[in-house]
Amino acid sequence: MFAYNAFGLRILSELCLPELLPGSGGPDVIINCAEVSDTLDEITSQRVCYAANARRSLFCIPGVAKYLIEEDSRISVDPATGADIDAVRFFLLGPVMGALLYRRGFLVLQGSCVEVQGAGVLFLGLSGTGTSTLAAACMMQGHRVLADDFCAVSFASSDKEPEVVPGYPQLKLRPNTVKQINKDVESEKGLRPGLEKYAIPLGEQFCDHRLPIKQVFYLSSRGSRFSVDVLHGREGFMGLMRTTFHASIIQELWGESKHFMQCIKVAEHASMYRLEVSAFSSHFTLSQLTKLLADTLS
Numbered sequence: 001m002f003a004y005n006a007f008g009l010r011i012l013s014e015l016c017l018p019e020l021l022p023g024s025g026g027p028d029v030i031i032n033c034a035e036v037s038d039t040l041d042e043i044t045s046q047r048v049c050y051a052a053n054a055r056r057s058l059f060c061i062p063g064v065a066k067y068l069i070e071e072d073s074r075i076s077v078d079p080a081t082g083a084d085i086d087a088v089r090f091f092l093l094g095p096v097m098g099a100l101l102y103r104r105g106f107l108v109l110q111g112s113c114v115e116v117q118g119a120g121v122l123f124l125g126l127s128g129t130g131t132s133t134l135a136a137a138c139m140m141q142g143h144r145v146l147a148d149d150f151c152a153v154s155f156a157s158s159d160k161e162p163e164v165v166p167g168y169p170q171l172k173l174r175p176n177t178v179k180q181i182n183k184d185v186e187s188e189k190g191l192r193p194g195l196e197k198y199a200i201p202l203g204e205q206f207c208d209h210r211l212p213i214k215q216v217f218y219l220s221s222r223g224s225r226f227s228v229d230v231l232h233g234r235e236g237f238m239g240l241m242r243t244t245f246h247a248s249i250i251q252e253l254w255g256e257s258k259h260f261m262q263c264i265k266v267a268e269h270a271s272m273y274r275l276e277v278s279a280f281s282s283h284f285t286l287s288q289l290t291k292l293l294a295d296t297l298s
Contacts (some may be wrong), residue, residue, distance in 0.1 A: 123135060
């Protein structure tokens with residue numbers, strides 16, 4: 001068994017997960033290899049490749065694996081015959097881990113988080129809007145990265161601010177961004193077959209402790225300019241709702257009220273903005289984004 005830390009949880013795993021930091025101590029979560037059924041009883045939420053009830057969540061990814069989350073503390077993995085191990089880990093550490101975090105009370109938001117002056121700054125947006133690219137730009141500016149792909153927000157204490165917990169010590173970047181941070185694409189590891197993204201280890205540029213949320217930037221790619229607009233009230237709240245990881249599934253499992261209250265609490269404690277830039281296309285290089293962000297984050 002391998003011991004790891006991620007999202008403030010101690011994880012004991014039969015699978016080797018090199019994306020995670022090594023850990024120790026009694027486990028909060030156990031990942032084991034076992035046969036998994038492709039059905040659940042008393043289903044309360046169901047989508048393509050996914051089903052859940054009050055106690056379990058089931059993911060069935062054709063050609064990759066079946067994953068069963070039980071009692072918020074165990075993930076059973078049943079790889080398909082001949083499955084690529086990188087693909088098995090990719091789904092385990094992505095949607096499956098996100099579902100486990102929801103079950104443990106976290107709000108999971110789609111995007112990246114960096115450390116600025118001892119607090120967390122979130123870049124949120126749907127897939128392809130450039131949240132990882134912005135995190136890479138901040139890293140070039142000297143800021144450490146706390147999370148990429150998705151951010152887990154903890155509400156551990158009712159009298160404390162919402163906090164982002166550290167995720168995986170890597171960035172998921174496309175080839176053009178990898179080259180701009182002076183990395184050789186050929187020497188970097190692809191995330192999984194069929195996906196042109198690379199896992200870039202962060203090393204000392206990873207922030208390994210939780211941070212209160214200072215600012216949230218909701219990414220918009222409607223124009224060709226770089227602009228930042230303050231979001232007030234409902235606008236900021238709706239940005240959080242739209243970028244919640246698998247929001248419709250979460251609302252079916254636990255109802256809208258819990259999700260609403262978590263988003264409201266984040267919006268109450270953080271400054272909310274819309275960051276508009278044309279999907280980080282040819283209009284901006286990474287070095288230009290770095291300069292533009294310097295004033296925004298100061």
